[in-house]
Amino acid sequence: MAKFNAEKTHCKRGHELSGDNIRITSQGSRQCIACVSVVYKAEYYANPEAAHTKKNEWQCQNNYGFSLADRDALLVEQNNTCPIVAEPD
Numbered sequence: 142m143a144k145f146n147a148e149k150t151h152c153k154r155g156h157e158l159s160g161d162n163i164r165i166t167s168q169g170s171r172q173c174i175a176c177v178s179v180v181y182k183a184e185y186y187a188n189p190e191a192a193h194t195k196k197n198e199w200q201c202q203n204n205y206g207f208s209l210a211d212r213d214a215l216l217v218e219q220n221n222t223c224p225i226v227a228e229p230d
């Protein structure tokens with residue numbers, strides 16, 4: 142499966158999988174940036190708030206490797222100081 146995906150030259154929507162149109166996910170697979178933005182825009186216009194939450198979730202997962210739920214649990218554990226940019230009082 143992974144091998145097959147790695148050999149693909151175009152995504153399922155027909156965007157070319159090369160150059161600036163590829164991002165590598167934390168799982169190591171390639172993702173079509175054009176598709177991500179298409180999906181994100183469609184979701185955003187359908188429900189901006191949910192899309193915003195989802196974007197935060199994605200960024201949290203992608204940048205820091207944990208979900209918003211994990212982050213919220215950490216925040217409670219750490220008396221609502223952010224574990225990422227925690228500053229001394």
Ligand SMILES: [Zn+2]
Nearest residue numbers: 152156173176
């Ligand atoms: Zn695509």
